Amino acid sequence: MSAAAETVIPAAAPATAPRPFLWSLRREIWEHRALFWAPLIAGALVLVSFVLNAANLPDGIRALSTLAPDDQRTVVMWIFLVTAMVVVSVAAITNAFYCLDALHSERRDRSILFWKSLPVSDLTTVLSKLCVAALVVPAIALAVTLVTQLLLLLVSAVVLLVSGESVSVLLSLLGYPEFVVVMLYATIAATLWSAPIYGYLLLVSAWANRAPFLWAVLVPLGAAFAERLIFGSTYLFDTVRRRAIDWVPAAFDIDPHIREMAASSEGMHFNFTLPEHPLQLAAPLQFLSSPSLWIGLALCALFIAAAIWLRRYREPI
């Protein structure tokens, strides 16, 4: 009997094999279009403000050309760094809100009953949401950053050519390809480092029946406050803060440069000189051997496992 059934089914079935993970990813992007728009708008704003100030560019370049080559490079790179920071910050904030919404909105609008009526497991669903937060959004942020930076470069070159200024300063950008590699490394490091934050937000999203944002903020805040009151310590607060920003010292060997900066900062416009080869700063071995990274990843796995469990075994609404 089962043999007969098996011969009938393939005839009616479409030729393509089901790809639940891929389609779950697409589903997320259909629902959360802000994941694309927010970084794009941030990049566009940086570009627009740069273009609006393009009239000052020739003067700026003239001032810049009086500086030493090292400092020239640092100034130009700082502009690029700030561009990256604006785009990445906007992407990170959008990402946090996405995580809080990801497993909550489907319960709020009851569409979880539709998703659960299809053969897509809770494991696939939750992992696809994590994949959006930890892979898709960082990739979007990096791509938007690179495009914005290239457009900045293009605008500068055009302005300089039109105003008859020397484009020799732009030669300091010969290190740009290396800078791109550094940004790629930084993106990966920042994502891995902050993985437990995304895992935590997804868990709150799966757990809270209402106001996931308040729960996500108030629970750690309350716990940190209680710790301060009861033990007089700030361990929790420090841990969360480190998780949010300390990926830079964890992934890059910047200590020597910071010391140098402290020693030679008088008269300098910038307090951090980028070395000629910024890739030298990258410290992947130090990063990968840091216990904090692995503890964070283990925590993330724990949070995600709990989120899968909640979506699977708790009553849908």
Add this chain to the structure above:
Amino acid sequence: MAVIEARGLRKVFGATRALDGVDLRIEEGRIVGLIGPNGAGKTTALKAILGLTPYEGELTVLGRNPYRERNQVMQDVCFIADVAVLPPWLKVAHALDYVAGVHPRFDRARAESFLSRTSIQLSSRVGKLSKGMITQLHLALVMAIDAKLLVLDEPTLGLDILFRKQFYDTLLNDYFDHNRTILITTHQVEEIQHVLTDLLFINKGRIVLESSMEDFEQRYVELMVNPDKAAAARALNPMHERQVLGRSVFLFDRPDRDKLKSLGEARTPSIADLFVAMIAGQEGAAA
């Protein structure tokens, strides 16, 4: 093969027994109506069958435990849980893409042909559609899936009578065949009488009637009598009596049909009337 089989199915929420020892068996190729008053345990029973809630007792769906083996069971089971659970941001074309992408037995051309009979545009978002159109869309998606078991929980709630009629006609003419099994709950009992092959009454977490429609038609008789013969009819031990326009309407369980004919007009009762008679009778016995 039984598509659904339950023995001593129980589910307790605090002090309420939502399911209090349900035994049932649903065979392949049936269209079963699960009918009961609010709070009788219908939705809980469906949730258990769909692996959405834990339970006590034995339950198999297509030979598997629906709670523990939900992922496998859902390969062959589809359901419409309620109206309007399609998310408002979803575009109709994306809904088709998604289901085609994840379901091995979805026939996209079929879904599109269902949709072409409606006024739904592929470029619309669900949020812009009317309630009736959302249900049509959901139905078009589900009916294009070659599932062994389709569960419909109040599929026509909030729809006008035109949509409801269309819904059941489509279900019967375009979807149902004898390899498929459909389990429906609804409050609009009259509308599904001609659709069903089997009937399940549930009350207070228990199955109080499990019957095929053939048996139902042979077993129950509704008799309408003039007042002068009411006493004679009452003597035949009817299960229920009500007054309609000055005449008495009696409901009999396995009566002697020849005797009834001499008293008045005999006919097959509606499911709704039998339901009222049985549930009201239970309430009376409990009081």
